[in-house]
Amino acid sequence: MKRLIVFLLLAATSMLVLPEAVHAQLPYRTFYYDSNQTTWLRIQAVYAPVNTHTASLSEPSDLHVGADDKVYVADKGMNKIVVLDSGGALLQTMGGEEGISQLSAPEGLFVTPEREVYVADSGNQRIAVFGADGQFLREYKKPDSPLLGQEHFVPTKLVVDRRGVMYVNLNSSYQGLVRINQDGEFMGYFGANKAKQTVMSWLKRALLNKEQMAKELANLPAPITNVALDKDGMIFTMTAGDFGKGAIRKLNAGGVDAFKNKTLNGGHGIVDAAMDSNGFIYNIDTVSSAINVYDQNGEALFSFGLIDNETQQYGVMGYPTAIGVDSKFNLWVSDSRTGTVHKFTRTGFGSDVLNALALYMDGKYAESKPYWDKVYERNDMYNGVFQGLGKVYLHEESNADALSFLKIAFDTKSYSKAFWQIRLEWIQTHFIALIAGIIGLIVLLRLIPVPVRKLLKRYPPTGRWKQWLELPGQLWHVMLHPYEGFYRLKEKRMAPWVILSILALTLIMKLLSLYYTGFLFHPVELSLINYYGSLGLFVLPWVTWVIANYLVCSVKDGEGRFGEVIQGSTYALAPYLFFSVPIMILSNIVTLDERVIVDALNAIMYIWMAVMMLVMTQVIHNFDFLETIKNIAITIFTIGLIWLFAFIVFGLSYNLYDFFYQLYKEVTLYV
Amino acid sequence: MFKLVRHPPVWLKLSGAILLIVLAVLLIVLSQGGELAPETALERTGIEKPQTQRAPLFEGPEWKPAAGSDGYALAAENASYALYADPASSQVAVLDKRTGFRWTSNPSKEQLERETVKGGLLANLQSPFVLTYVRTEGKDQTIREVLNALDPKIKMAMVKSDTGLQVAYQFPEKGITLTIQYELTDKGLKVRLPGDGIKEEGEFAVFSVDLLPSFGAASPEEDGYLFLPDGPGGLVHFDRSRANVSKGYIHQVYGMEITNAANWSRSGERRENIAYPVFGVKRGEHAFMAVLSSGGDSANIAAMPPGMKSSFYNVYTSQIFREEYLYRTSRLAAPLKAVQKQRLDTDREVEYRFLSGKDAGYVGMAGAYREYLTEHGKLAEPLAPVEHIPMRVKIMGGDYAEAFSQIRYIAATTFDQAGAIVEDLKRRGVGNLNVVYYGWQHRGDYDKYRRFPIEPSLGGEQAAREFIAKMKQADVPVLFEEDFVWLDPYSSLSGKTNGIRGIEGTVFVDGDWYISKPSRTVAMAYETIEKLKDIGVSGIHFNWIGEMVFHDYDPHGISTRADTIGMYKGLLDYTRRTLGQASVYQGNDYTLNQTDFITNMSSESSYDFMVDETVPFYPIVLHGHIPYSFEEGNLRNDAEEEFLKAIEYGAVPSYFLTNDDSRKLRYSASGYLYSTRYDKWANRIQAEYEAFDSLASLYAQQIVNHERLSPERYATTYEDGTRVIVDYGSKTFKVEKGAGA
Structure with a gap:
């Protein structure tokens, strides 16, 4: 989903980008995942399709690349296992025309390192095992165990671990994989997904009685989609849905998920995944319509390929059912829509x-x-x-x-x-x-102060100059002695230009900190900073604070006038002015090991400003302390209301604006 | 006085208002003014408005011959070929007198006995055409139905001419008449659908016509292949089994029609568009090459493997007369399907040329196509021999991006730096090169209508002049790249008057970008050329001209793809006359006598299920006439493989370079320039150039043969007998000097 949104965003920004020229191209694009910007960006192809001209298949439902690099395909339509060589040519088929070796709609298969082929023979409700020569060896029916209960034994996918234990996924079973040993005995369930807990389900459990609960739809865990085994014997389960959360789980023998149910980028529509000898994971995802490559930790690296229902091209999959990777890192994808196998090779x-x-x-x-x-x-x-x-x-x-x-x-x-x-x-x-x-x-x-003081003594400044020179000291004083400072301020109203210059200075400081804070504390692409937005987000809270504070306090019998609130709120910004320069300098000197210094300074600065605002409210409106706290709480609530209101008004007026804009475009382009 | 000002009399108010209005109008007029009228530009460039020529219908008495023992009667004959027609079924056959081989329009009776399809498909298989029609009245006007020559109600009338035969098919119930003309030539057969021969007198309309769909149809047991114009050339071998080909190969020449939203429903599809309207069949020792000599721009080339519509391999043209499109009744409702009202009323002609013996193959087909082009003056004159192979160096000046909350131009190579790069290449022994300079426009691609003054951060006009003068001294031509086709939403030009329109009559828009009408393209190019000529530029490298054509459904008069092509050819011609050189991307066939160079020609297939092998058909046609390059050497997916492919296919080297890290441009539209910094590539370029230069003596020669020695080894033979053998296994190539060298 996130991926989809990103693509939508890309589409939205496509105005910037010239429609692409149509020369020299693969049938799809390749992207890499930029985790810093959390977007997919273009890169040259890492995998290219190969014209395989495979033997014609009917409805390939699963695919597994053996240790010998032969490609084993379960064909649900032909009721056969088809073995292809590394060029895609037919080598042999497994499954007889009649009798016990005949398969019925096989949906999954697994090839052991000994080249025994385990087939999830779904139609026959069994697991059939074939030898490397294609000879039918044995079968496993539903194990005789009371624990399995009434469940139908329709195996769809399976893997077999080194000890010969089968992990079988049953058709839409939410209880997890069924473990069956070589003797056909049931050894318990494995790796079930957790049921998703939502607020709604919690509420229901809290409020409804037993009878009512029984009538509710059971909150069942999502059924496992597919299963795979890597070279270390870890079992991977794939689960579609939930926006990629837990899309791939990497389970050890104890069923513990090494990926900790992480959200897989491009996993919402996961069909299958395969792991190569280096631990890279390759999945097919129907939502992002691509093959995605991940590192050992499930972090997205690359994305390529395309899914298109009406495909007639190699590299563009119609309805992919499974993915496999061979020892030369070639990828194989079975495609039941076109009855073919796609091969991708590294560029x-x-x-x-x-x-x-x-x-x-x-x-x-x-x-x-x-x-x-x-x-x-x-x-x-x-x-x-x-x-x-x-x-x-x-x-x-x-x-x-x-x-x-x-x-x-x-x-x-x-x-x-x-x-x-x-x-x-x-x-x-x-x-x-x-x-x-x-x-x-x-x-x-x-x-330096010595001659400066001398100078000042000899030529005492007058008028504005005097006020200018007094300003830093005044701010410093207010900051250190807020009660006294604000009292004094209340009595003496400052000229508007003083207020304005303090505000302007604060904005300049903010701007400087946007561009000159050390890289470690502000790791962004400087050229991409939207400074209008950043400044807006800085100014807006202050403005709404001033308005809300005045409105609330005048209703609550506060003494302060609007001008005083502005004046006080401006002087309350003093810590920002004094702290941001040292913070900026320090942020360029310290490393992450010492980041606590900068973080602490930042925290002190903001707390200080909050305290200043509090004191300011108390002094200007002549409240007692409790009253102040109460009114500030109301003020904050009011700020929220103002924002909500502004948001609604903006939304509505944007609609109106958009209507006229579209009308304008219609007139300029279409008529 | 004061009083007067405070309470102005009515006359003053009025005159003030009038003055304001006049000022406003003047402002609007002035701001609209700067554009050159397209008509004036056409006049000044000497490009004539396209005229359509119509083939006349044959007049004469109806020809009612008696059929021979095989059912056919001789209709026309010349020294090499004889045309036979079956008076009953109207099937035709061409006898190649030199070899005695007969090409028939339909499978023979014996062949049909084994056929498994029945009903309509079997009837289609026995007809010289398959006509698809739609209703123009009633409820659903998009349902397509099929007519063929086996229709019981059909009325056929044959008329003979000196060199050929005309068959008119009338379907009285549908009110549709279709006329097919056959004409023998020295090299083969021309088959024509004259526009005047189509009549729609009822409530039915012709949607498309498959012309001779089974001509030369072959069974899978036969030895041979179909030739398709996919990428550089594609073969469909008769003896292969392949993946589930559910649609066959059916693609429009020069790519899908961009103005038709219905074509966009599968936006994912990326493929190599057909650049040359040619197809062919090889059956054993015999082959034909067919070229869409007229109306090709409105045709699909279609090929079917057995199991689709019959048990034969066949390839043919499906002529498009109407398009299905989507139109919106409101912004909210889902679009509806509809079929175009007006027919694309042009002549359609396919010329078949028959080949045999050693010419019966894709190399022979390429030769025949080259001959066809030369005969019609559609191919550039042979190249003069060179001492060193020319290398095309594309230099990216820079591009714009949004940075620091504003539009900024990011310079990657100034004119001075470009000069230094060329000098260094010369010093490294690159003996022959030409330069294409990108991104020179004011703010790059931002407001694409505004191109001048030349971007100041690159050095502006002064630096451009100096750079070009310096290059002239070193004998290096400098071309400027420009796209006169797409216009961005920031352009000051009105989309309403300058953008092309779709069938439904609205301006075609793709993400707010629109496409300039061809006449506006000419006007913009004319104005640009005027200024660049003064600066001394040697030519223009045109973007989109060589690779995309379209209809313009302007309510004041539709112009077709053929009209677009006419304008583009005129523009290329004017550019060459005025500046000296013009070059294009991809190189669709209509540019072949007007371009000095083709870049980014396709060297790869579209990876179709159906196409088994990729062959250098188009390179064989062009080599020795027009130099061409593939993907730039530093932007390849697979550096070695694609380098060898360029050697095998006779391409010249090409690189895309910048002075600075291309990383600078990553937030711009040039984000595809993954690595272009010159000093990173200098050594590699030098080494590759030396390899390319070992083929310098072949530059002006035609390719006379191309063969696969083994799955990894390919040999290309040139006129003087020199063979270039490329080995993809060992990643090497060698040159075997021929007797004539």
């Missing part, structure tokens, strides 16, 4: 980038470097390469390079490490200069 670029990622994930930074270099040569827009190479440089202790690469990749954690090193080196080499500089600065700060 030169794809091979480099996935090799680099595999080594990088293993922490073999030095070995990954040549691959990263090749990737970097061919793409300097892909953020992964900057992260990868950045880490390599960090590892090689070429910290300056690491710094620039990691900054581009927005990898703050590693950036912080590189920065720590560089800072250390800098301090070590410039230690004396640094100390001298600090002493010099202190001396300077001590010395």
Whole structure:
């Protein structure tokens, strides 16, 4: 769903982008996932389709690539298991025309390393086992166990672990996989999904009695869609729906999910997934209409391929049913709509980038470097390469390079490490200069005021100049002695230009902090900052505070006039003015290890401002403390109301505006 | 006085109001003014409004021959071929007198005995045409029904001419008349659907006509293949089994009609559009090449494998006379389907040329097509030999992006830097190169109507002049790239008057972008060329001209794809006359005598289930006449493989370069330039150029043969006998000098 939204957003921004030229292309586009910007961005192809011209199939329902790189396809239409070679040509078929070896609508299969083929023979309600030569070996019917109860034994997908235990997915069973040992005995359920708890279901349980509950639809867990086994014997279950939450679960023998029910980007319509020898995961997702590639932790990397009902092209799948990966990292997808098998092979670029990622994930930074270099040569827009190479440089202790690469990749954690090193080196080499500089600065700060004061004494400033010069001191005083400060302010009304200049200064500070806060504390692309929006979000709360405060307090018999509220609220911004410069400077000096300094300063600043606002309210309106708290609570509520109201008005008027805009466009373009 | 001002009299108020109105009108007029009227531009460029020529119907007495023993009667004859017709069924056959081989319009009786389809499909198989029609009255006007020559109510009338035969088919119940003309030529047969021969006198309308759908139909047991114009050329072998091909191959020449929203329902489809309207069949020692010599822009090329509509392989043209489209009755309701009212009233002609012996293959077909183009003056003159192979260097100046909450131009290569790149390439031994400069327009692609002044952050006009002058000294032509077809929503040009319209009459819009009418394209190009000529630019690299055509359903007069093509050809011609050079992308066949270069020509298939093998048909046609390049060397998916493909297919090298990191452009529309920084690529380019340059002596020669030696080894032979053998297994190639070299 999120993916869909992203695509919609992309479509919305497509105004910027020229319709793409139609030359030299694959039948689909490839994207990489940029986790910093949480969007999919274009990249050259990592996988390309291969014209396989496979033997004609009828309705391939499952596919598994054996250890020998042969492709085993369960054909539901022909009631056969079809074995293809690595070029897609027919090698042999399994399943007889009659008798015990005859299959009926097989929906799943699994090939053991010993090349025994386990078939989920759905129509016959059994599991049939064939030898490597295609000879029927044995069958497993529904195990005789009271625990299995009335459930129909219609196996759809299965895997077999090293000990020969079968994990069988039954047709729309919500209880999880059925474990059956080699003797055909039931060994319990495995890996069921959890029922989704919603507020509604909680309410129902709390309010309804037993009889009423019985009438409600049972809140059942989602049935498992598919199951796969990786090289380490971990069992992966795939579950469609719920916007990708728990779409792939990586279960150990105890049924514990190593992915912790994480949300898989592009997993809402998951059909199947396969894992290669490096641990990369490849899934087919009908919602994003693509094959998605994930790393070992289920983080999205790439997306390619297309699903289209009316496909006539390799690489564009009609109704994909299963995915498999062979030892050369070729992907195989069975497609029951077109009765074919699609093969995808890594491009030169794809091979480099996935090799680099595999080594990088293993922490073999030095070995990954040549691959990263090749990737970097061919793409300097892909953020992964900057992260990868950045880490390599960090590892090689070429910290300056690491710094620039990691900054581009927005990898703050590693950036912080590189920065720590560089800072250390800098301090070590410039230690004396640094100390001298600090002493010099202190001396300077001590010395400068002396002649300035002298000057001021000799030529005492008058009028505006005087007020200007007094302003910082005044702000400082209000900040440190708010009660006294606000009392004084109340008596003496400041000129509008003073208020305005304080407000302007605050805005300038905000703007400066947008662009000059250290990278570690504000890791964003500076050119993409929408400063109108950021400033708006800064100004709006203050303005609504002023309005709400005045409205509420005048109703509640507060003394303060509107002008006083503005004046007080302006002076209450003093901590922002005094704190933001040191915060800005510090944020450029400290690393993430010492981030607590900056965070604490930030927190103090905001708390201080809140206290100032409180004191201001109390003083200006002449409330007692409890009254103040009460009125501030009401003020905050009022702010909420104002925003809600503004939102509704804006929404409605936007509709009106849109109506006229569309009308205008209709007139200019269509008539 | 004061009083007067405070209470102005009526006359003052009135005159003030009038003055204001006049000012407003003046402002509007002035702001609308700057555009050059398309008519004026057409006049100044010397491009004539397209005229349609109609083939006359044959006049004469009805021809009622007696059939021979095989059911056929001789209708026409020349030195090489004889045309026979069956008076009863109107099936035709062409006898190749040199070989004695007979090409028939339909399968023979013996072949049909084994046929498994029945009813309508079997009747279609025995008819020289299949006509699809729709109703123009009544409730559902989109239901398509089929007529063929086996219709019991049909009235046939044959008329002979000196060189051919005309058959008029009349369906009295439907009020539809269709006329087919056959004409023998020295090289083969022309089959024509004259526009004047179609009559719709009832409440039925012709939707499409499949012309000779079974001509040369072959059984799967035969040795041979169908040739399809997919990418550089595609073969469908008779002896292959393949995936479930549910639709066959049916695609419109030059791609789908963009103005028709119905075509957009499957927006996902990405494929190589048909660039040349050619198809063919090879059966054993015999073959034909068919080219859509007239009306090809409104035709589909269709091919069916056995099991679809019959048990034969066949390939033919499906001529489009009306389109089905979607129209909206309101903004909320779902669009309805409708069929176009007015017929696309043009002549349709397919020319078959017969080949035999060693010419019976895709290389022979390419030769025959080249011959056809040359005869009609549709192909550029042969190239002059060169000492070094020319390399095309595309330089991206920059593009605009939204940054710091405003539109900003991001420069990636200034004119000075571009000069330095070219100098460095020369120093590295690139002996022959030409430059295309992108993104020179004011603010790049933002407000595409406003192109001048040349973007100041690249150095502006002054730097452009200096750059071009320096290049002239070094004998390097500089072309400027420009798209005169798509207009962005920020353009100051009115979409209402300048955008093309769909069948339903509204301006065609794609994400707020619209497409300029061809005459406006010419006008914009004319104005641009005027200015660029002054700066000294050697030519223009046109975007979209060589790869996309469309109808314009303007209520004041429809212009068809053929009209668009006419304008585009005129524009290319004018550009070459005025500046010296013009080049295009992809290179649809109508550009072939007006372009000096084709970039990004397709080298790959569309990965269709049906197409088994990709062959360099189009490169064989073009080599020695027009230089062409594939995907830029630094933007390939697979660097090695695509490099070898370029060598095998005789392409020239091409690179897309910038001075700075292309990363700068990632938030712009040029985000596809994954890696273009010159110093990253310099060494690789030098090495690749040396490899390409080893084929310099072949540059001006035609390709005379191309063969597959093994699944991984391919050989391309040139006129002087030189063979280039490419080995995809070992990733190498070698050049075997021929006797003539």
